[in-house]
């Protein structure tokens with residue numbers, strides 16, 4: 615069994631690649647829920663949904679949301695003066711309505727994800743990192759923001775003073791999470807944010823220790839190429855969390871206690887020796903995943919590198 619730790623955009627590309635390279639049956643994804651939030655009374659789980667939609671083959675070409683979706687409901691809400699900055703398509707809204715109704719009837723988030731997975735025809739196991747509500751809160755010079763407010767509504771323009779995850783210290787791993795980590799043949803840390811995606815998953819009490827106990831079987835993939843993220847405002851999150859450097863080496867340092875092998879872009883070869891000095895084995899390849907073929911190829915490199 616391959617177990618992936620994943621956030622949204624970078625994470626789902628890796629999870630998709632692993633599914634293409636090794637099949638869905640032997641794949642489990644443990645997914646960040648710190649980005650979750652309530653919109654119009656509905657629980658929205660962006661990272662879980664992007665992974666489910668990717669695995670189901672229904673993700674939109676832009677990389678999130680449902681393919682060929684329309685936005686009539688959101689436009690209607692905007693007409694009524696509602697804030698409509700978070701792109702919830704009509705078909706996508708069905709997911710959030712169904713999830714919210716199931717949870718209102720007492721289901722746990724992990725039950726809901728399993729239901730969505732089955733109904734969307736996804737064979738891989740997809741697990742929220744926890745069933746408990748956790749919310750990433752970003753503090754900027756002008757105040758506190760919920761994660762999606764900072765990222766989507768405000769376009770991640772401001773510098774970050776602090777990042778905290780409400781509810782994380784009291785959260786428990788979702789059913790199956792610790793067992794999956796303990797039993798995995800291979801654990802892949804996807805090229806997601808080390809702070810607000812993977813950092814949040816590892817922050818669920820018990821998870822970092824469980825992954826560290828399997829360190830020899832853990833392989834990470836760098837989201838940073840040439841000193842910059844492939845996309846998104848990673849520098850702001852890194853600075854906000856107190857890291858001065860945005861580099862593949864910095865990623866390897868953040869993960870040095872939990873992963874023995876780290877895949878970096880071939881163009882970052884100059885950082886390989888410094889990564890080795892951290893006690894982490896660097897593997898060099900092309901880590902960009904613009905299309906299916908690239909995702910599958912990178913996943914094969916990751917699987918082979920793990921031996």
Ligand code: GDP
Nearest residue numbers: 621622623624625805806807811843844845903
């Ligand atoms: P979020 O939850 O949507 O913010 O997304 P993630 O945390 O999963 O991923 C964000 C990170 O993915 C960014 O730092 C990007 O640099 C990285 N990323 C996006 N696309 C790629 C890719 O094709 N290759 C690699 N190596 N990293 C990527």
